[in-house]
Amino acid sequence: MKNRSRVLVLFALIPLLLFTRCSGSGPKQRELVVVSYGGSYQDAQRKAYFEAFAKKYNVNVREETWGGDFGKLKAMVESGNVTWDVVDVEAYMVLRGAQQNLYEKIDYTKVPKDELLPEAINDYGVVAVFWSTVQAFNSQHFSPDKPHPVGWADFWNTQKFPEPRALRKDPVGNLEFALLADGVPKDRLYPLDLDRAFASLDKIKSHVKVWWTAGEQPVQLLSTSEVLISSGWNGRIYSGAKEGKPVALDWEGGLVSSDWWVIPRGSKNKDVAQDFLAFASSAEAQSELPKYIAYGPPNKNAIARIPPEIAKDLPTAPQNLAKQVIINNEWWEKNQAAVLDRWNKWLLK
Amino acid sequence: MKSARPSRSLKSDGLTTWLLIVPSLLFVILVFILPTLILFRRSVVDPSFTLENYARILHEPVYLQVIWITFKIATIVTVLTIVLGYPFAYAINRTRGSLKLILLGLTLLPFWTSLLVRTFAFILLLQQQGLINKMLLTLHIISAPIALVYNLPGVLVGMTYMLLPYMVLPLYGTLHRIDPKLEWSASSLGAGRLRAFCSTTLPLSAPGLVAGSAIVFLLSLGFFVTPALLGGPREQTISMIIEAQVNQLLNWGFAAALSVVLILITALFAVLIVCGGWIISRRKPSLAELR
Numbered sequence: 001m002k003n004r005s006r007v008l009v010l011f012a013l014i015p016l017l018l019f020t021r022c023s024g025s026g027p028k029q030r031e032l033v034v035v036s037y038g039g040s041y042q043d044a045q046r047k048a049y050f051e052a053f054a055k056k057y058n059v060n061v062r063e064e065t066w067g068g069d070f071g072k073l074k075a076m077v078e079s080g081n082v083t084w085d086v087v088d089v090e091a092y093m094v095l096r097g098a099q100q101n102l103y104e105k106i107d108y109t110k111v112p113k114d115e116l117l118p119e120a121i122n123d124y125g126v127v128a129v130f131w132s133t134v135q136a137f138n139s140q141h142f143s144p145d146k147p148h149p150v151g152w153a154d155f156w157n158t159q160k161f162p163e164p165r166a167l168r169k170d171p172v173g174n175l176e177f178a179l180l181a182d183g184v185p186k187d188r189l190y191p192l193d194l195d196r197a198f199a200s201l202d203k204i205k206s207h208v209k210v211w212w213t214a215g216e217q218p219v220q221l222l223s224t225s226e227v228l229i230s231s232g233w234n235g236r237i238y239s240g241a242k243e244g245k246p247v248a249l250d251w252e253g254g255l256v257s258s259d260w261w262v263i264p265r266g267s268k269n270k271d272v273a274q275d276f277l278a279f280a281s282s283a284e285a286q287s288e289l290p291k292y293i294a295y296g297p298p299n300k301n302a303i304a305r306i307p308p309e310i311a312k313d314l315p316t317a318p319q320n321l322a323k324q325v326i327i328n329n330e331w332w333e334k335n336q337a338a339v340l341d342r343w344n345k346w347l348l349k
Numbered sequence: 350m351k352s353a354r355p356s357r358s359l360k361s362d363g364l365t366t367w368l369l370i371v372p373s374l375l376f377v378i379l380v381f382i383l384p385t386l387i388l389f390r391r392s393v394v395d396p397s398f399t400l401e402n403y404a405r406i407l408h409e410p411v412y413l414q415v416i417w418i419t420f421k422i423a424t425i426v427t428v429l430t431i432v433l434g435y436p437f438a439y440a441i442n443r444t445r446g447s448l449k450l451i452l453l454g455l456t457l458l459p460f461w462t463s464l465l466v467r468t469f470a471f472i473l474l475l476q477q478q479g480l481i482n483k484m485l486l487t488l489h490i491i492s493a494p495i496a497l498v499y500n501l502p503g504v505l506v507g508m509t510y511m512l513l514p515y516m517v518l519p520l521y522g523t524l525h526r527i528d529p530k531l532e533w534s535a536s537s538l539g540a541g542r543l544r545a546f547c548s549t550t551l552p553l554s555a556p557g558l559v560a561g562s563a564i565v566f567l568l569s570l571g572f573f574v575t576p577a578l579l580g581g582p583r584e585q586t587i588s589m590i591i592e593a594q595v596n597q598l599l600n601w602g603f604a605a606a607l608s609v610v611l612i613l614i615t616a617l618f619a620v621l622i623v624c625g626g627w628i629i630s631r632r633k634p635s636l637a638e639l640r
Contacts, residue, residue: 068596069596070596070597070599071595071596071599071601072596074599074601092597096598096599097599100599169582205582209496209499210499211499211581211582213577213578214578224476224477224478225477225478226476226477226478336597336598337598337600340593340597340598341409341411344411344415344585344590345409345410345411345414347582347583347585348411348414348415348418348582348583348585
């Protein structure tokens with residue numbers, strides 16, 4: 001019957017209808033899409049920055065989260081359809097992204113350049129926070145009678161500390177820790193001696209029970225006693241301890257890194273984004289953040305304003321900074337690809 | 350009874366068929382074939398017009414090692430899903446009514462939650478202080494907790510669980526259409542239960558088995574979250590390496606080359622599976638012939 005075949009043909013054309021798009025009208029209020037890593041970190045940023053900025057500048061701030069999928073950012077910029085205005089990225093992403101022309105230049109007439117620490121400034125990004133990878137441990141297992149390991153030589157000492165341990169499944173940080181454990185002084189770490197680092201890692205490999213990948217994992221692993229010592233990010237450990245979990249950290253041998261704000265090239269709300277960076281880099285905003293999470297701000301005036309009882313838990317506090325190493329992002333940017341190959345090979349051994 | 354007259358000529362029948370196929374064909378070309386061709390192009394154009402990406406894969410042993418591990422895991426998972434899935438599909442086929450519905454529902458249950466949530470749930474179950482270890486310790490089956498996660502068994506358990514429905518459903522579909530009287534008549538001719546099963550139901554279920562194995566094997570080649578979270582340092586799959594190249598190193602030319610290698614090996618296996626299925630169907634009588 002002819003009618004039936006006609007109907008069938010119509011059904012076949014339905015997939016084509018899926019390709020038509022409806023257009024909507026844009027919002028009248030100024031918008032800003034800000035992207036960060038979620039969890040307790042983004043909660044803290046919301047309280048210190050996003051809500052205050054939205055109110056002060058009358059902007060509709062929309063938040064999104066990401067897990068650092070740098071590829072997504074690159075794809076977005078390359079396709080020209082940029083939906084993010086401000087993104088919180090890891091330090092190596094600033095250098096690599098700038099090389100591949102993924103960002104807008106920061107407007108330093110708005111952002112208070114002179115108030116920021118010199119390490120916190122780049123043509124294409126500005127530091128959001130300083131954070132550290134430190135050694136963390138289960139605070140119930142260790143006590144004054146049973147002292148916890150201090151520094152990476154202790155972590156490597158499986159006789160004195162036979163407890164199960166965890167490290168991040170990533171060469172960044174682990175190579176520095178391996179060299180510190182092997183006795184390299186803090187000020188002579190870079191350029192990293194790869195052969196010596198991997199030889200040092202060989203000694204600890206079979207004793208590492210878990211290689212963690214997600215930021216919250218060390219807190220979870222330590223709380224459930226799956227491991228009793230682990231590397232971890234200081235902010236997460238601090239928040240976990242505040243929530244009552246049996247975790248604590250030690251600053252000795254910590255690796256200070258940074259997160260940066262960038263503006264993807266082609267962002268639709270560039271001007272609002274620059275205003276946001278100016279606000280988030282100001283002393284008044286930055287002195288708020290450490291109240292909610294233990295990360296250090298780059299604004300010198302903000303650092304001076306933070307009360308000592310909060311400051312003592314920040315990686316940038318002078319007494320903590322003295323025990324740590326600051327990561328060399330330029331070295332990692334140049335060498336990461338080759339190191340990653342060698343690291344993967346080493347993991348498979 | 351009035352005989353049905355031919356409704357249309359053969360020519361317009363072909364046209365209707367084509368009109369029905371063309372939109373979906375266009376869709377497949379647009380979202381699959383075209384991007385795959387772009388991937389091929391990227392692998393030889395980025396960073397410059399050379400084959401250096403492929404040379405690096407062959408030159409650096411770690412990549413071939415990882416590809417080997419990926420295929421090893423995929424093979425073991427496929428075998429495990431057959432061993433666990435076949436009895437289950439057979440059992441579903443033998444039940445009736447509400448029990449059958451319940452069992453089918455249980456098969457589909459893994460699809461109701463996201464992959465990531467299920468993977469984390471497995472960490473909770475399998476870890477040292479997890480439910481399984483606690484249960485085994487309480488029952489005195491073991492005296493110390495065993496390592497069930499962050500190693501190969503953890504990955505196998507997780508992946509087998511996720512992929513079991515993909516084996517059970519095609520198998521059930523084939524078993525469903527096999528006449529139960531065939532097995533019965535085999536035993537009435539004197540064959541024991543096992544021989545009756547092996548000579549009738551098993552060969553007839555071959556298409557379902559091949560289809561299920563193909564789906565499970567090819568899907569496990571692409572698994573990346575489960576081995577990353579449940580596995581140890583030696584459980585590195587090629588998709589994890591590709592992810593690092595795409596997401597951290599932004600080396601898309603090399604990632605494209607790795608993907609192309611994975612696609613080619615996968616295509617090779619797909620061809621082998623299809624040929625194998627064709628050979629099996631030529632040697633044993635098909636369901637159609639038996640009706």
